[in-house]
Amino acid sequence: MRILGLTGSIGMGKSVAANTFRRLGIPVHDADAAVHRLTAPNGRAIPAIARLFPETVTKGVLDRKKLGARVFADKAELRKLEKILHPMVRALQKQFIGANRRKRIVVLDIPLLFEGRNERRCHAVMVVSTSRIIQRQRVMRRSGMTEEKLANILKNQMPDWEKRKRADFVVPTGIGFRSTLRLVRRIAKHLRHGRWPRGRHARNRARHGNHGA
Numbered sequence: 396m397r398i399l400g401l402t403g404s405i406g407m408g409k410s411v412a413a414n415t416f417r418r419l420g421i422p423v424h425d426a427d428a429a430v431h432r433l434t435a436p437n438g439r440a441i442p443a444i445a446r447l448f449p450e451t452v453t454k455g456v457l458d459r460k461k462l463g464a465r466v467f468a469d470k471a472e473l474r475k476l477e478k479i480l481h482p483m484v485r486a487l488q489k490q491f492i493g494a495n496r497r498k499r500i501v502v503l504d505i506p507l508l509f510e511g512r513n514e515r516r517c518h519a520v521m522v523v524s525t526s527r528i529i530q531r532q533r534v535m536r537r538s539g540m541t542e543e544k545l546a547n548i549l550k551n552q553m554p555d556w557e558k559r560k561r562a563d564f565v566v567p568t569g570i571g572f573r574s575t576l577r578l579v580r581r582i583a584k585h586l587r588h589g590r591w592p593r594g595r596h597a598r599n600r601a602r603h604g605n606h607g608a
Contacts, residue, residue, distance in 0.1 A: 396492070396495070396496055396497075396498060396499065396500070396501060397499065397500050397501075397518045397519075397586065397591060398492070398500075398501055398502075398503060398516060398517045398518050399500060399501070399502045399503070399517060399518065399519050399520070399521060399586065400502075400503050400505060400508050400513060400514055400516075400517035400519070400520040400521070401413060401416075401423070401502050401503065401504045401505070401508075401520075401521050401523075402504075402505055402506060402507075402508035402509065402520065402521075402522055402523075402558065403506070403522050403523035403524060403555075403558065404506075404524075404530065404549070404552050404553075404555050404558065405506070405530070405534055405545070405548055405549070405552065406525075406529075406530040406531070406533040406534035407523045407524055407525055407530060407555070407568060408523045408525060408533075408566075408568030408569075408575065409504065409506070409523050411523070411568060411572070411575055411576070411579075412521065412523050412566060412568075412575070412579050413425065413502065413504045415576055415579040415580065415583075416502050416579070416583060419580065419583050421498075421500050421501065421502055421583060422491070422495045422498055422501045422502065423501070423502040423503075423504050424487070424488050424491040424492075424501070424502070424503050424504060425504045426484050426488070426503070426504060426505045426506060426507075427504070427506060429483075429484045429487045429488075430480055430484060433480060433483050433484070434457050434459070434480075436455050436456045436457075437455040437456075438457075439483060440479055440480055440483055441455055441457060443479045444457060444462070444476070444479060447475055447476070447479070448461075448462060448465060448466075448472075448476075451465065460539070462476070463544070467544065467547035467548060467550075467551065468547055470551065473551060477511075481511060488503060499587065500583075500586055500587065503516070503517060506552075507552065508520065509553050509557075509558055509561055510551075510552065510553055514561070518591055519563040519564065519586070519591055519592050520561065520562050520563050520564070521562060521563065521564040521565075521566060521582060522558045522559055522561075522562035522564070522565050522566070523565075523566045523567075523568050523575075524555055524558070524559055524565055524566070524567055524568065525567060525568045525569035526569055527555075529568075529569040530555075531545070563592040564582050566578045566579060566582070
């Protein structure tokens, strides 16, 4: 089995790439979805969150807005939350990999892949990217999003240029939906044929869909 890490900053179009892999029959583990399950009413992470952030939990139900307001404005508080959630998410990822051990390829969809050094567990990394203008337009259409909230989220994420620099494959998502799909399918085809990057020296060769196709 080979593991492809999928990442990208908020609003970059990661869900499009993840859904394309699923349609191609490649299993995808969604770290964000795992966090939502862990923090659902009476979820596994709720007791620990209630101990550290008691004002955000009432009768086993997490107030996500209150928690977000507290942690995204304070890195120290965010790190405390990550110490609760990250080990639980990694355990779920391990279960996912075990359940799909007969598959040739699996995808770990992790928004903070580089920030958490999760790239060390992957055989290659794909980053989805677009311009700041398109990113902002996408994110600001989300319910409850504000300029301040977006600024706080971006402050806690690695810059897009740094993610692209570290990636094996970079997929631009601001070039049209169909073009993005074609690039993702092309990468999947290459990986299925065993054309995986040969270590970190290969990372600079694969930019904007240029992987020898």
